[in-house]
Amino acid sequence: MSVTHALEADDSMFGVLLRQDPELAEILHAERLRQSTTLQLIAAENFTSPAVLAALGSPLANKYAEGYPGARHHGGCEIVDVAERLAVERAQALFGAEHANVQSHSGSSAVLAAYAALLWPGDTVLALGLPHGGHLTHGSPTNFSGRWFTFVGYGVDAETGLVDYDQVRTLARTHRPKAIVCGSIAYPRHLDYACFRDIADEVGAHLIADAAHPMGLVAGGAAPSPVPYADIVCATTHKVLRGPRGGMILCGSELAGRVDRAVFPFTQGGAQMNTIAAKAVAFGEAATPAFSAYAHQVVANARTLAAQLADEGLAVTTGGTDTHLITADPAPLGVDGRTARGRLAAAGIVLDCCALPHGDTRGLRLGTAALTTQGMGEREMRVVATLLAAVLRGEARPAAARDDVRDLVGQFPPYPG
Ligand SMILES: Cc1ncc(COP(=O)(O)O)c(C=O)c1O
Known part of the structure; x- marks a missing residue:
């Protein structure tokens, strides 16, 4: 059966799209075929559930909702408020966090908001160097982080490939950073969050865990949690966590107001309510024994x-x-x-x-x-x-x-x- 005939017989969203916009429908279908005929070994990717996809493709995509539940700048938010509260409550319960902000459009915007909550331009930040597995938001000169803050990079040991915690402590003592970031795009081992906390406390720094990669493992009890140790935890929802493409931030109640204001209105406008609903679905799935x-x-x-x-x-x-x-x-x-x-x-x-x-x-x-x-x-x-x-x-x-x-x-x- 040709692709076009297959799509014509399809009464799903693809079928609807085909009848209205065959050109785009062909592209989506080709990507669906690519994903189901090749091996997806990209460490940052996953397959969301049909329920997550349904929430993403729902009419919540139509709703403008600047602000937070109960305090929106737009009318008609009473239903999406319930969805956002549900996502927040599920995230808090899943990760044992006092506060959750589920509005960040991506992992990078979550990190941006974490910096906005705790730092001023020009502040010094200690993070894993980019060649050693740091993310662009950890001080790349091509990113806002490298332009607005003074990043100092720690590294991994040449022999073992493990984070050199002695070097982290020495650099922290020398540079007295305002914040220490722990998290990586490529570190295959658990991080010692307690050790990072100890170093941060010694030099009076905030600790930001950018747990974009391991957060799904944390949800399933297969990796240690940064939540008890970090002042702010940033994460993506689309990696092992298997939710929609997006970000989230967890913190203690004392930083809740600063974090929320750093997300909206400081770094973002209207929340993407369909994505937030999809995050709620993913958090619900991640709380099950099957996900563990x-x-x-x-x-x-x-x-x-x-x-x-x-x-x-x-x-x-x-x-x-x-x-x-x-x-x-x-x-x-x-x-x-x-x-x-x-x-x-x-x-x-x-x-x-x-x-x-x-x-x-x-x-x-x-x-x-x-x-x-x-x-x-x-x-x-x-x-x-x-x-x-x-x-x-x-x-x-x-x-x-x-x-x-x-x-x-x-x-x-x-x-x-
Ligand atoms: C550690 C870390 N921080 C931030 C990000 C950025 O996430 P996003 O691509 O959603 O902006 C990633 C993405 O891979 C990451 O691994």
Whole structure:
């Protein structure tokens, strides 16, 4: 059946879109096919549930709602107020936080708001250096953070790849930062939040945890929580947490007013009520035993994948992982990260390059959140690692590997039926 015929028979949202805007419907359908015929190993991605997608595509998308429940700048907010209160209450309960703000449009806007709540332009901030896994919002000169604040970078140990907490303490004593940021886009191990708290207290700094990556594991009880230690916790809702694309902020009640004002009106306008409703759905899902089992399986899968990649000869950073995320240098297989990503993409294995601390070339970053949502387990992780290494070594032609990938993914459709 041609794509067009398949869409004509489809009475879902895609079908509706097809009848009105075939050009765009074809694009959405092509992306749906891409997602369901290739391996999604991007560590920051996941498959949201149909319920989350339903909330995202709901009429709440039409509502303007500047402000907070009970104190809006627009009329007609009585229903969306209930949705936002529900999202807030669920986030507070899920993470044991006194206060939650669920309006941040993204992880970056959550970090921006955290800085706005605690800092003034020119303040010094200590964060993981970008080549060591810091995010753009942790001081990149191309980002507001690097332009408006003075960032000092700590790093990971050259031998172990682990955060050098002695260096963090020494830099904190030397630079007396106003805030210390802990969090990373590529660190595969648990962070020692208690140690960061201790260092922050010693130098009188605020502690901001940017837990965008591990927050879903925290929700499922598969990773330690930064909430008891950090003054402000920022996170995304779309990674392991499996919610809609967006951000959130958690803090104690003493900072609630500052955080809320930093989100609106300081850094954002109207809240995206459909996304907030979808966040509520995701928080509800993440509170279930099934999600806890999922989060633990994500970690078990990542550990197996990391071990198998190491067996295949890749240099796995820190020797493994505690989380959903793995970074590895493919150089021992005779290929750098950038070339590897291209070759793997041709085979339908989709992942990212990343900076390698202390390295000259780029490495690979991959994660197991999406594959685990599809129902893959440790057996499939071994298959994935073997396929990936065969492509990198040039033993399997990408086109042939593409067929194996399609067969494997076909057994685990992200949206069955
Ligand atoms: C640690 C960290 N902070 C912030 C962000 C930014 O999130 P977003 O892309 O939603 O702005 C990310 C995204 O990957 C991240 O990993």
